[in-house]
Amino acid sequence: MTKNLIKPLKLRDVTVKGPFWSKYLEMIREKVIPYQWDVLNDRIPDAARSHCIKNFEIAAGRRQGEFYGMCFQDSDLYKWLESVAHSLETHPDADLEALADGAIELIGAAQDSDGYINTYYTIKEPDGRWTNLQQGHELYCAGHLIEAAAAYHAATGKSQFLDIAVSFADYIDNVFGPEEGKRKGYPGHQEIELALYKLYEVTRKRRYLDLASYFIKERAKAPHYFDAEEKKPEYKEIFPEITPLDRTYSQSHIEPVKQDFAVGHSVRAVYMYSAMADLAAELGDAELAKACDALYEDVTTKQMYITGAIGSVSYGERFTTAYDLPNDVAYNETCASVGLMMFSRRMNTLRGEGKYADTMERALYNTVLAGISLAGTEFFYVNPLETDPAKIPHSPNYKHVKPVRQKWFDCACCPSNLARTVMGLGLYAYGRTDDSLYVNLYCQGEAADGGRKIEVGTSYPFGDAANLAVRGGRFRLCLRNPEAAPIISLEINGEPAEILTKDGYVVIERDWRGDNVAIRFDMRPKAVYCAGEVQNNAGKAAIMRGPLVYCIEEVDNGPLLGSYVLKEGDAITPIQPPDGLLAEAVALETSAYKYQHADGGLYRTQKPTLQPVTLTLVPYFLWANRGENEMRVFIPVQ
């Protein structure tokens, strides 16, 4: 068991600067966090009702009323607190901290004396605790509470929230486990496992690591817990509309260690794989590591969209099967790409290879960032690669698709998940081991690991250069060589250096004394094709520049985007972004062709002719910021 694993830096030790990422972090800090607080307090007109804070007030006995919302509504507050914690860690703010302290005090007031917290069960089913593990989300909410508490402790050093989490975790550990008299269950929605691992990292108490490991090992064992649970008299259906669920939905069809392809609800899946990777790395569990390898390979080489989106079908928000990646009816939940980032970061820890950070970057710069509008107050839950707003209201095939971002959702998991992830950017950008510092994402700013320090100047993912000033003595600087934007030149203190890539990193070991490393990335726009098995994209390409996937929008190119054809080899030129998009962004322009259809019936023998046109492409993550319109990523190439 190696303990020289790549671990994130402390968030407080990473500073993010520069126009692009500063904009997003400031937007989360100044707009999204206050907006989401207002939503949780039901103060935003026309947004879906949350009732989250009121649920806590009712559970705490401070208000009369009924529970409202999803049974996992509590997690919206926890994820909001995690965003706040990340914000406070780098940008202290006494007012915000006081607001968070108040919310934490409320959570504590809603906690039962034995440590249990869940407003749905406390208000609505006080006798129903743990009677419906597959649907009840108690352990899921507990996991988000623990993650938020760990983050808040890291940010503020305060113990109140962590104490609440510890008390809940201890209670859970008393209820569940292999020991006689304890429940042999596990969550229907995985999340507690990776949270318990985090709690172990903070507290170093072995019981949390063991409990996380127990939940993974117990899953799917015969006799099947969920089958038995459903037959008990106290069992109450919560989501009749999605039952009966087969066991693949919750990845409880076979034991996790034996799983080798991704099935079921995609968020559940990648949250579980994340915990599996945590445990495999921490425990040096080779069998579990092998399962992680197989699952990662299946997800990223057979079931992942070019945008890093996963879970292609609406019903069940599920993985389907290899190469089933439809563009228009795609589901592609924002949370699932957050989860893919989480899993990929842990695979980077487990295996030490840069390719996992490539996937993290793909999901982040395309689907996760697509989840939020440039205004910061609208969100996508579903992320198709092609959409025609005229059809959406009329066909149930597209009923899950929204042509523009929404103010909030009845099931509001995505906005807060996105916010906590973007606010935690620093946790994804770098990594450390005892002898190495890893640059996994290129963001302008600074990072410190003890005495080791890097300053990064870059406008990546738009610019093609990064300049690093590095100091702190002898260590290995490991620069990810992005698959999507390969390093094409490397200079150390102005001297050209050889680009030697191993396991996805260019490794430079020296005694760093303020040395300068200058990198240039290959940012030439390129057409990217799918494997032949993705039949709906045969003959089509998506245009990428660096890690960014581009799309065409109706606002730039007119309607009937399906009529465009690219000609192989035609130049694709970076241009200023159209009005209303991010000023820092790079748009693209290329000559192309459009089918012109003569008048005629629905079916005709006259072949449409191809007319030359100029096509404007914009980064996919920025689509639908200029009103409702057609959008499309994959375009035929002749």
Next chain:
Amino acid sequence: MTKNLIKPLKLRDVTVKGPFWSKYLEMIREKVIPYQWDVLNDRIPDAARSHCIKNFEIAAGRRQGEFYGMCFQDSDLYKWLESVAHSLETHPDADLEALADGAIELIGAAQDSDGYINTYYTIKEPDGRWTNLQQGHELYCAGHLIEAAAAYHAATGKSQFLDIAVSFADYIDNVFGPEEGKRKGYPGHQEIELALYKLYEVTRKRRYLDLASYFIKERAKAPHYFDAEEKKPEYKEIFPEITPLDRTYSQSHIEPVKQDFAVGHSVRAVYMYSAMADLAAELGDAELAKACDALYEDVTTKQMYITGAIGSVSYGERFTTAYDLPNDVAYNETCASVGLMMFSRRMNTLRGEGKYADTMERALYNTVLAGISLAGTEFFYVNPLETDPAKIPHSPNYKHVKPVRQKWFDCACCPSNLARTVMGLGLYAYGRTDDSLYVNLYCQGEAADGGRKIEVGTSYPFGDAANLAVRGGRFRLCLRNPEAAPIISLEINGEPAEILTKDGYVVIERDWRGDNVAIRFDMRPKAVYCAGEVQNNAGKAAIMRGPLVYCIEEVDNGPLLGSYVLKEGDAITPIQPPDGLLAEAVALETSAYKYQHADGGLYRTQKPTLQPVTLTLVPYFLWANRGENEMRVFIPVQ
């Protein structure tokens, strides 16, 4: 009001010969009718349970038990009897007639003394008659009873079944209508209207015409009957899984005469439009005729697949919106294309133009015939234009799609609907007015209208010639000039004649004395393109030869059918059909190209190369007769 409307010939006056249609009619007669009788009696192992006959026996008090099946299960027997009637009309068969008489006797025994018949309500909800018109299907089943009874009367001259129908219709007329004290309702699933019109044609009793007209006129009037019905204490939900339904589902959102585009459940829609066309023609109702024009135009120029399939989405089996015609997730119920044939035949009556018969032909030769296997014992309910069996079990997007025809269905409307339609081919093939005889479908055989007689020799839709021997004195012979296979030469008694087409017909008026008319059709294979608004087919073509749409299948061309590209202008050659297909059929061969993908990841910058291949195409209606495999109609063209 013109009374010189094109009406079908009597079925007994049409003889169908020749290898193609004889095969299908004999198959229905010798295999399908006995098979469906066994199904109705639950004698086919592994087929979905029917219980239809047992329901009648229970309702008749001859058996103990519970009702089983859909609330419209009775209609399966009625449609079976309609097939039997059509068969008996041209092929008397004492044993089959005795079997039918027995079934009719059973129906009579299940009839209440007031004329009401419906085994679902009689057994299950005896106090619930007419309490749920929108879901209960009592009037729908009554309509199929009446249609079958009219057909049986035409075939056998016997009155027993017609008496049962008349008694039920009289009872319905006593219950529903504009008069005070009568219910102001109308059916949730239209069908009774066109059946009442048929009953009027048989009996010439005005009350049935008036009642049909009432049901159409009353529909959607304020206050909305279904809204009021739902609020009554006696209302019981039958299909909770598809409610709440908006009023477009049952075309009761606005009065039928004001409707100008097709919405909602596609079978309901075209059945209603059929009755509207009947009534518009019979009553000379110009307003209703205008609505029919608009609806026909919308369906056929905006919402119809190239195969004559309609109703593109599974949820609600509905029309969606203009140009929303996805290939792979298509629903395209076989019954809906039967209904489109019905509507088109009536539009031909209403407007006297050949184009309506073009649509009839398109639906018949492609989707309706696709509904049955070459063995005659398997059926398609859903008819996609593209399918990949490997994906079907794994994605809910395709859960309605079957890669091979099925033995039977829980909802078994399609097999018996297809059977009665094909057995009634003679009713679609010709038309008559006082001064004209119309040839609407070219089928080998004979037709008589009084003293007027035609003998047709042709192997259409595969062959390119038809020879007609015509006698019976002076009348106008109106030969449809098929849009899909235009007449390119015309000879009368060996002398070339000018091809003058008016309203879709080549009209030849003369004193017919055994004269010979020789026609050649343009059967050159052709690439057919969609209007630009059908975005998913931009740059693609379907290959047609005459009225037949062709497809490629994996069994002939290997997997990954999405990888094929046609080159514009490459010759498409008729060939012998592959083994296992219909010997009479014509298959096609063309040079084409296939994308070859180098090894590489899911996403790669290397463009796939195009390799020349030879592609085999087979008629779409014959697909999936050689096992489960990929199939695709639209193919990219460069």
